[in-house]
Amino acid sequence: xxxxxxxxxxxxxxxxxxxxxxxxxxxxxxxxxxxxxxxxxxxxxxxxxxxxxxxxxxxxxxxxxxxxxxxxxxxxxxxxxxxxxxxxxxxxxxxxxxxxxxxxxxxxxxxxxxxxxxxxxxxxxxxxxxxxxxxxxxxxxxxxxxxxxxxxxxxxxxxxxxxxxxxxxxxxxxxxxxxxxxxxxxxxxxxxxxxxxxxxxxxxxxxxxxxxxxxxxxxxxxxxxxxxxxxxxxxxxxxxxxxxxxxxxxxxxxxxxxxxxxxxxxxxxxxxxxxxxxxxxxxxxxxxxxxxxxxxxxxxxxxxxxxxxxxxxxxxxxxxxxxxxxxxxxxxxxxxxxxxxxxxxxxxxxxxxxxxxxxxxxxxxxxxxxxxxxxxxxxxxxxxxx
Numbered sequence: 346x347x348x349x350x351x352x353x354x355x356x357x358x359x360x361x362x363x364x365x366x367x368x369x370x371x372x373x374x375x376x377x378x379x380x381x382x383x384x385x386x387x388x389x390x391x392x393x394x395x396x397x398x399x400x401x402x403x404x405x406x407x408x409x410x411x412x413x414x415x416x417x418x419x420x421x422x423x424x425x426x427x428x429x430x431x432x433x434x435x436x437x438x439x440x441x442x443x444x445x446x447x448x449x450x451x452x453x454x455x456x457x458x459x460x461x462x463x464x465x466x467x468x469x470x471x472x473x474x475x476x477x478x479x480x481x482x483x484x485x486x487x488x489x490x491x492x493x494x495x496x497x498x499x500x501x502x503x504x505x506x507x508x509x510x511x512x513x514x515x516x517x518x519x520x521x522x523x524x525x526x527x528x529x530x531x532x533x534x535x536x537x538x539x540x541x542x543x544x545x546x547x548x549x550x551x552x553x554x555x556x557x558x559x560x561x562x563x564x565x566x567x568x569x570x571x572x573x574x575x576x577x578x579x580x581x582x583x584x585x586x587x588x589x590x591x592x593x594x595x596x597x598x599x600x601x602x603x604x605x606x607x608x609x610x611x612x613x614x615x616x617x618x619x620x621x622x623x624x625x626x627x628x629x630x631x632x633x634x635x636x637x638x639x640x641x642x643x644x645x646x647x648x649x650x651x652x653x654x655x656x657x658x659x660x661x662x663x664x665x666x667x668x669x670x671x672x673x674x675x676x677x678x679x680x681x682x683x684x685x686x687x688x689x690x691x692x693x694x695x696x697x698x699x700x701x702x703x704x705x706x707x708x709x710x711x712x713x714x715x716x717x718x719x720x721x722x723x724x725x726x727x728x729x730x731x
Contacts, residue, residue: 402544406569412549419542424537433528440521447514454510463468495711543600570624573655580649580715581669595643595664602642602722603688604708605672606695608633609729611705614718624655628671628709631728637695639706640688642670642723647684647692657706658672659728660692671709 411524556566612630641662648669649661659673660680675693680686695706710719720728 380427390711400473404569404654405552405566406573408552409549410652410654412545412552413657415541415545416549419538419545422538423535423542426531426538430528430531430535431549433524433531437521437524437528440517444514444517444521447510447517451510454506458504495608549698570655573653574624577653577656577661577671581711581714595666595668598643599722601724603640604629604631604723604727605642606633606637606639606706607728608637608705610701610720610731612703613731614716614720625703625707627711628707630703630707632705633695634699636676638691639672639675639693639695641686641690641692643688645670645686647680647682647686650678650680650682650684657696658693662686662692667713669709669711671707671711673707674705 373678382640417569608631610629611632612625614629615626617626643662643664645662645664648663653659653673656673658673658675658678660675660678662670662672664670672692674696676696678693680690680692686692698704708719710717710722
């Protein structure tokens, strides 16, 4: 609409005859200048509106991908902080053990010193009266006096050890408190990052909800999903690396494959949907337990591992005889492109969030570009029917 108005303005400039300006007709010239100025001003206003509309029409899937990337970055930050918190817990536990050992040593020294002091008190001084009235001989008394002197010297060393132990105890307590302060800092930082993560998740959920309730936005998202599906098909049909896994046996696996994850089927193959999108009817959607591990259904080679617009985090595995399995809406991915994997190997974990066109783990089996019903390949009874 704005582009049409701009075109009209340009046509007016070209087609509307302006009065001829003579040397004596200054009022007409001034009027013509004002008219042109107004037209140019209107054109500038309309151009601004066109730019605003173009900005609003940016890709919904691209916006979702940006939010998903932010969520992934926040989770990485939180995971890093959690690792630091766990390390601090180990350090503090070590300090606690060290503190216990120092305390025990302190108590032992303290008890020893109390006994020594009690013995000295009972023994008293070795004076002339003590020598005169003692039953012991003079050599024995001299030996006793020498022993007493030796013990005094020894106890000085024990006192020094005790003082050092008390100092060490104080230092260990200070170190423990310092580590606890560091841990508190990490905990506060983690709480802040968690709060920011929740804000980004809320922003994504708001965009999803708005897209699903506003018809024009939803239709735009559907158009974009068609392009995303075309990108997926291009991935499947491109030349893949030389396979090193077993050949010629996937066809024998009908009704024998394990599911990628155990759970309940919430959308069946080619199940009609209320919306206009048909992208996710080429497979099944499974609702697994929270944060479940996701497995490869058969031997193969990973030809795609990463984020694909509209599908989220996705893994595509090429099996033999041009068969592929596609698993998307993953929370995280644990395999890389080019990895040769075995049946039952963990490829990622399931996501707990709802996507633009559904929820749960999405799973496809294709022969070339042609989708096939995954339930014709998965062991009967391995998944709970809706």
